[in-house]
Amino acid sequence: MDDPRDIRIRLLRGLLRWPLGLRLVRALLAGRPQKPHHHVSADFFLEMARGAYASRARPVVWSNIFVPSELFWGLEIVPFFPETWAGLAASMGLSALGVSQAAVLGYPVDLCTVHRSAAGLWASQLFPRIDAGVATSHACDLAGQMLGNFAYAQGKPFFLLDVPQSDDAAAVDYLTAQLERLIAHWREVLGIDFDPDRLREAIRLSNQARALALEVAALREAEPAPLRGSGMRDQLAMLTAMFGHPSGVRYYRALRDYTAERVANRRPEQTNQKVRLYWMHLMPYFESDLLSILEDELGGVIAWEEISTLWWEELDERAPLRSLARKMVSLFFNGPIQRRAEMASRLIQRYHCRGAIHFSHWGCRQSAGALYVLRARLRQEGVPLLILDGDCIDPSNLPLGPLRTRVEAFMEMLA
Amino acid sequence: MSIPDNGQPTVGLFSTFMPRELLFALGCTPVRLFPTAAKPTAAEAYLPRNFCALTRNLLASFLEESLPVQAVVFTDEDDALRRLQDVWTECVPVPIWGSLEVPRTNDATAVGHFATRLSGLAGQLEQHTGVTLTARRLRAALALYNDQRRLLNALKAHWLDGVLPTPLYRRLRRVALTEHPQSANAALRTQFDVLSTSVNTAGLVGNADGMRMRLLLIAELAAPAVLVRQLESHGARVVAEVSDLDELSVSDVIAETGETVDELLMALAAAYLAKAPAPRMRAPGRRLEYLIRLARERMVDAVICAYSKFCDLPLAEYPLLKADMERIGIPVLLLELEDEALSGQQRTRVEAFLEMVLARG
Numbered sequence: 001m002d003d004p005r006d007i008r009i010r011l012l013r014g015l016l017r018w019p020l021g022l023r024l025v026r027a028l029l030a031g032r033p034q035k036p037h038h039h040v041s042a043d044f045f046l047e048m049a050r051g052a053y054a055s056r057a058r059p060v061v062w063s064n065i066f067v068p069s070e071l072f073w074g075l076e077i078v079p080f081f082p083e084t085w086a087g088l089a090a091s092m093g094l095s096a097l098g099v100s101q102a103a104v105l106g107y108p109v110d111l112c113t114v115h116r117s118a119a120g121l122w123a124s125q126l127f128p129r130i131d132a133g134v135a136t137s138h139a140c141d142l143a144g145q146m147l148g149n150f151a152y153a154q155g156k157p158f159f160l161l162d163v164p165q166s167d168d169a170a171a172v173d174y175l176t177a178q179l180e181r182l183i184a185h186w187r188e189v190l191g192i193d194f195d196p197d198r199l200r201e202a203i204r205l206s207n208q209a210r211a212l213a214l215e216v217a218a219l220r221e222a223e224p225a226p227l228r229g230s231g232m233r234d235q236l237a238m239l240t241a242m243f244g245h246p247s248g249v250r251y252y253r254a255l256r257d258y259t260a261e262r263v264a265n266r267r268p269e270q271t272n273q274k275v276r277l278y279w280m281h282l283m284p285y286f287e288s289d290l291l292s293i294l295e296d297e298l299g300g301v302i303a304w305e306e307i308s309t310l311w312w313e314e315l316d317e318r319a320p321l322r323s324l325a326r327k328m329v330s331l332f333f334n335g336p337i338q339r340r341a342e343m344a345s346r347l348i349q350r351y352h353c354r355g356a357i358h359f360s361h362w363g364c365r366q367s368a369g370a371l372y373v374l375r376a377r378l379r380q381e382g383v384p385l386l387i388l389d390g391d392c393i394d395p396s397n398l399p400l401g402p403l404r405t406r407v408e409a410f411m412e413m414l415a
Numbered sequence: 416m417s418i419p420d421n422g423q424p425t426v427g428l429f430s431t432f433m434p435r436e437l438l439f440a441l442g443c444t445p446v447r448l449f450p451t452a453a454k455p456t457a458a459e460a461y462l463p464r465n466f467c468a469l470t471r472n473l474l475a476s477f478l479e480e481s482l483p484v485q486a487v488v489f490t491d492e493d494d495a496l497r498r499l500q501d502v503w504t505e506c507v508p509v510p511i512w513g514s515l516e517v518p519r520t521n522d523a524t525a526v527g528h529f530a531t532r533l534s535g536l537a538g539q540l541e542q543h544t545g546v547t548l549t550a551r552r553l554r555a556a557l558a559l560y561n562d563q564r565r566l567l568n569a570l571k572a573h574w575l576d577g578v579l580p581t582p583l584y585r586r587l588r589r590v591a592l593t594e595h596p597q598s599a600n601a602a603l604r605t606q607f608d609v610l611s612t613s614v615n616t617a618g619l620v621g622n623a624d625g626m627r628m629r630l631l632l633i634a635e636l637a638a639p640a641v642l643v644r645q646l647e648s649h650g651a652r653v654v655a656e657v658s659d660l661d662e663l664s665v666s667d668v669i670a671e672t673g674e675t676v677d678e679l680l681m682a683l684a685a686a687y688l689a690k691a692p693a694p695r696m697r698a699p700g701r702r703l704e705y706l707i708r709l710a711r712e713r714m715v716d717a718v719i720c721a722y723s724k725f726c727d728l729p730l731a732e733y734p735l736l737k738a739d740m741e742r743i744g745i746p747v748l749l750l751e752l753e754d755e756a757l758s759g760q761q762r763t764r765v766e767a768f769l770e771m772v773l774a775r776g
Contacts, residue, residue: 106734108751110465110725119734137519137697141494144697145731152699152735160697162519164528165491174518174528181524337501365466365727369498372461373505 004101004124013125016053022046037254041238044247045088051078052128059131059190062150064143065236066136066331067161068324070206070244070315074199075183075192080128082118082150083143084237089121090285090393097124099394112363113393115146122150130156132189134182138163139333140366157189165336167329175325183321196320202244203317209243212252213310219259220304221351225276226262228269229302230291233283236307274299275414278348278383280306280358280374281367282392290390293404294357298411303351306332309343337370341377348383355384355414357407362391386410423595424544427484427509429473429499430492431659431690432517434683436669437533438488439596440556442546446484447592447659449636451476454754461502467495468753469635469723474499477507486512486543488536493695493728513539519696521688529684530677537680553679557671559596564668566603567591571661573610575713581643581653588660589637627652628772631715633706633736634658635729638721639755645762646719649769654713657691657706665690694728702732703739710745717746717772719765724751746772 003009015021026046030039052060060078072079089098098117101124103109107116121127133151135144137160144160151158159182164171183194220227242248262268272295279302284290294300311332315323328334332343348356356378360368368387375385386406391397426443428435438445452458455471457478462471476482487509489500503511513536518525537548546552567588574584587606591599628651632638637660643653657663669686673679692702710718718740722729730751737747748768750761757765 106737108730108733108749110751111727111731115731135697141695142727142731145694145699145728148697148699149731149735152703158698158700160519162525164516165497166516170528170531171516174524177524178520181522337498360463363465363727365463365498365725366494368463369466369494370501371463373501376505 004097006097009097009124009126016049016126016128019050019054022050022054035254036258037251040247040251040254041234041242044242044245044251045237047247048078048080048241049128052080059186059192060129061186061190062127062130062133062147064135064140064147065240066139066143066163066328067134068243068327069241070199070202070320070324071179071182073205073244074202074320075186075194076198077186077190077192079241080130081237081241082122082127082146083114084241085127086114086118086121086393087237087285089117089126091287093286094121094126095286095393095395097121110363112140112142112361113391113397114361115142115363117393119146119149130154132156132186133158134161135159136161136163136328138165138328139331140364142363157185159185161328163328163334165334167326167335171329172322172325175328176322179321179325199320200317203315203320203323205246205249206243207314207317209248209252210310210312210314212249212256213239215256216252216259217304217308217310219256219263222263223276223352224266224268224273225270225301225303226259226268228295229277229279229305230283230295231269232302232305232308233285235305236282239308239310270295270301272296272299273301275355275411276301276303276351276353278302278304278306278344278351278353278356280344280356280385281364282307282359282361284359284390284392284395284398286393286395288395288398289400290388290398290403290407294407294411298408300407300411303353304347306340306344306347309347311343333366337373341374344374344378345381345383348378348381353383355386355410357386357388357410359392360387360389362389362394362397384410384413424485425483426512427482427487429487429496430490430517431664431693432492432687433488433490433515434533434687435596436553436556436560436683437537437548437680438540439559440546440552441537441540441548442544443486443540444595445488446594448473448476448482448484448487449589449593450755451482452479452754453756461506462498465725466498467493467723467726469726470495470499472723472754474502474507477509482509484509486510488512488540489514490517491515492517495726512543518688520698521685521696526681526684526688529688530680533680533684534677537676548676550674550676550679553676554671554673557669557679557683559600561668561671563591563596563600563603564666566600566607567664568666569607570603570610573607575654577652578610578613579606581647582640585637585640585643585656585660588664592660592664628716628769629654629714631706631710631713631718632656632658632721633718633729634660634721635723635726636660638719639752639757641755641757642719642721642750642765645757645765646769649766651769654715655709657709662691662709663693694732697728699732699735703735706736707739707743710740710743715745717748717768719768720747720749722749722751724753746775 098120101120102116135147312327435445450472452475458474
């Protein structure tokens with residue numbers, strides 16, 4: 001299915017843009033047995049997709065995942081995150097299409113497959129319309145460049161939020177001023193109204209979801225671990241899209257209740273639990289045996305995932321933009337690697353992990369670039385780190401045999 | 416790199432966004448770091464193999480030999496440089512004297528923020544050098560580097576006229592980046608005087624190579640010398656190089672009129688953010704408009720992108736660049752390089768590309 005003329009791709013394009021198409025998918029999903037929080041997230045993303053693909057009621061802004069979602073919901077803008085949708089497409093078996101079409105556009109194969117796949121999916125007309133683009137400069141160089149590319153290629157305005165590496169007052173001032181300019185820019189190019197009360201409401205909703213997410217994090221300290229780590233691979237999408245929207249509150253309440261019930265009744269999702277682990281960076285978004293080998297065969301327990309970590313302080317609705325600026329600069333991927341390493345140490349202690357695994361997604365320089373420092377830091381604390389080179393988008397770049405051998409050896413060593 | 420022993424600490428830099436004037440005013444000799452390692456192998460213990468080749472080569476250079484710098488100052492140029500700074504203290508015995516955040520926009524807010532960061536960097540450097548930043552020292556440094564800019568602009572005019580050969584022009588630009596500014600300026604002035612004399616006595620050569628194929632090179636730090644040699648030995652003529660070595664350096668003279676340190680830092684900040692756009696600014700519209708304007712001004716026949724392998728920002732920009740250039744009839748070749756050398760396959764691709772451009776007429 002790597003030909004954009006394939007009948008299935010044509011059908012998918014039609015389904016996405018047909019006003020009833022996503023409602024139909026929603027109805028079909030509602031009838032399937034799912035965890036309660038998954039119902040909420042499926043509804044949320046389908047509604048977001050409907051707003052982006054099949055409705056012209058609100059402007060659609062393409063964004064990288066680290067632009068605070070509170071801003072979109074507080075301004076009644078529909079965000080579209082190409083990175084998130086590349087992950088979703090991988091889970092639907094569409095990554096070959098994305099990657100092959102990116103090559104046709106001229107993107108070199110050494111670039112991150114998340115961004116390449118997104119470019120290919122866009123070229124295959126599987127992305128919605130764009131009214132404007134926005135990106136932050138931090139955490140990932142490529143995200144900003146690709147968002148800029150998408151906007152430029154479609155003749156749409158693009159705004160870069162330049163996020164400083166440091167998190168001092170000058171950095172927050174600088175970023176707050178940019179957020180003010182971003183809103184003025186959107187008012188001009190998108191014709192939106194800015195209602196400060198609506199933004200404050202988004203901040204309140206974000207704080208409510210945050211409190212519930214922190215409860216989930218506390219519940220996951222339990223032994224045996226209540227949740228299966230591999231089931232949390234979608235958390236980055238939740239953390240970066242749902243906050244500020246009522247669904248965020250519903251989602252984390254459902255997840256909190258679900259987790260609490262598992263803890264109270266000692267009914268862990270994963271029965272074979274031997275060694276608790278801290279998982280760093282992403283996981284494969286497509287079906288792969290790698291995680292079932294680790295969890296079910298070898299008893300590795302992903303007690304916490306780095307990407308599930310809620311990194312920001314409570315937001316202040318009296319100073320919403322300043323709060324959002326602080327949220328951006330405090331991201332653990334921003335700044336020197338020590339920030340990320342210190343967080344890893346804290347979480348490894350908190351979740352009683354005996355080892356850590358870093359999944360080095362192909363082409364992600366910011367994450368894999370300082371593994372030497374991370375490994376040295378964790379070694380000092382007696383925590384071994386296994387580095388798995390793989391790909392979270394492209395199954396052809398995830399060689400299961402060698403990875404299995406490495407995971408088995410690591411688990412034997414820890415046992 | 417051979418730095419005269421003038422008692423000033425030599426400080427290595429990784430970016431053209433770092434104002435050398437500031438370091439010089441604080442008693443340092445700022446030099447741009449170029450890789451000296453033939454291969455990046457030595458760096459692979461510290462950085463992944465699929466990491467920007469230029470960055471790995473720079474690290475390998477420090478791991479393989481003792482380069483004549485007493486300290487380095489980092490910028491947050493891109494992910495590669497941020498991660499290099501992270502591993503630096505673990506494996507290189509050259510201290511980091513400071514790091515500078517450089518904005519990616521150039522509006523008034525960004526200029527003000529950059530000036531604040533420059534002031535902060537000055538504070539860090541003062542502790543190492545014992546020199547206090549004053550308006551007088553900063554003005555003197557500005558004057559020195561402005562002299563250098565005037566000389567380089569004059570030499571560029573000779574190069575574009577075909578009077579100054581490309582390899583010599585590039586060597587002089589590298590001298591300007593890597594030597595003490597006073598000795599560099601002396602070398603540039605000598606060359607300028609020689610050229611002026613020869614032009615006056617022999618008459619202007621003019622664009623004697625007007626019929627040769629005209630090329631625009633795009634690279635990060637600098638296009639490899641072997642590539643330039645191959646191109647010119649095949650009858651082509653490099654007429655523009657968009658890299659830190661040339662077009663991405665600040666070429667306009669910076670105002671020296673500020674009364675206070677803060678005013679002068681604002682002038683520096685504005686000038687460094689206003690220079691020709693690099694991919695790190697993530698402003699594809701502005702960057703492509705600049706490249707197309709330059710291609711038209713220099714009457715370019717073809718473009719060669721000589722990028723370091725795994726260097727994300729220029730590689731991700733490439734599809735847009737190629738599409739826009741081809742839209743105006745200018746073909747583009749992409750080379751992804753591991754180091755300064757060209758493989759046999761890459762040489763063949765370059766030859767085939769030149770033949771294709773010639774065949775198009």
